[in-house]
Amino acid sequence: MPWTEVVLIYGVIPLAVFLLLALLTVLPGRGRDKTHYRPGRPWDHEPVWYEPHPDASGVHAGGPSLGNGDHGRPGLGATAAALTIGEQPHGAADTGGPRRTAAGGARGTW
Amino acid sequence: MTTGSSVMTQHGTGEESAGSGSGTQDSIESVFDEAQYGPIAFRDLARIDEGLTMASRETGLWFTLYLGDLGSDTRGTAESLHARSGPDPSHSVLVALSPGQRVLEIVTGTAAARRLPDRACALAVLSMTGRLSSGDLVGAIVNGLRQLSDSAGHPSRRH
Numbered sequence: 001m002p003w004t005e006v007v008l009i010y011g012v013i014p015l016a017v018f019l020l021l022a023l024l025t026v027l028p029g030r031g032r033d034k035t036h037y038r039p040g041r042p043w044d045h046e047p048v049w050y051e052p053h054p055d056a057s058g059v060h061a062g063g064p065s066l067g068n069g070d071h072g073r074p075g076l077g078a079t080a081a082a083l084t085i086g087e088q089p090h091g092a093a094d095t096g097g098p099r100r101t102a103a104g105g106a107r108g109t110w
Numbered sequence: 111m112t113t114g115s116s117v118m119t120q121h122g123t124g125e126e127s128a129g130s131g132s133g134t135q136d137s138i139e140s141v142f143d144e145a146q147y148g149p150i151a152f153r154d155l156a157r158i159d160e161g162l163t164m165a166s167r168e169t170g171l172w173f174t175l176y177l178g179d180l181g182s183d184t185r186g187t188a189e190s191l192h193a194r195s196g197p198d199p200s201h202s203v204l205v206a207l208s209p210g211q212r213v214l215e216i217v218t219g220t221a222a223a224r225r226l227p228d229r230a231c232a233l234a235v236l237s238m239t240g241r242l243s244s245g246d247l248v249g250a251i252v253n254g255l256r257q258l259s260d261s262a263g264h265p266s267r268r269h
């Protein structure tokens with residue numbers, strides 16, 4: 001057996017199989033992780049506030065009054081539901097001052 | 111309100127950001143794949159949207175998610191945000207996440223706190239911070255919402 005054939009069979013073919021498997025492993029996962037977040041990195045995006053779909057049936061305080069403005073826009077998902085800070089989202093009664101509504105919750109750091 | 115930050119209103123369609131990268135012949139699929147609107151990819155945004163909507167639908171509470179800086183007084187900022195969340199803040203649950211500060215705050219209203227005690231919130235925070243510390247932002251949000259809605263259960267039909 002000439003040495004080129006030996007190299008071909010014992011070197012090139014295993015290498016080709018290895019590369020094929022490596023490609024099959026690496027390629028499908030590429031570009032999946034678009035939401036880049038690494039702990040410790042600064043987060044310099046604009047603040048966003050997401051709400052559920054207003055037509056989520058059974059939401060206690062929801063109702064037909066939510067259908068106004070941009071909140072009823074179909075097909076945009078959570079993007080349609082973000083609000084500006086300071087905006088009175090649902091025409092809630094103006095309290096005239098900061099009203100404490102929080103009754104509980106939890107806090108965590110990582 | 112102590113923070114001077116302004117929230118970006120996300121009323122666009124996301125096609126501006128997608129169209130520039132992939133030329134003129136965008137199919138729906140390519141928009142869906144490549145659109146990156148704000149900090150979160152479109153695909154992940156759909157998961158978060160589903161999580162919020164399903165949690166709200168199952169529990170009857172109003173779940174909202176705030177993602178951004180919470181200022182120096184994170185709790186105070188989260189509570190003042192909660193006061194403006196939803197049509198009835200007493201039934202709303204705010205999950206406020208500040209990835210830059212590595213702080214997570216869950217704020218419940220008076221009616222929501224009866225369904226969702228602090229212990230349940232702390233448990234959800236614990237599982238969320240575990241995922242967040244490994245960089246899984248969307249997974250933490252989705253699973254945290256699921257855990258919160260499981261803890262709150264279904265609304266009683268008596269009223």
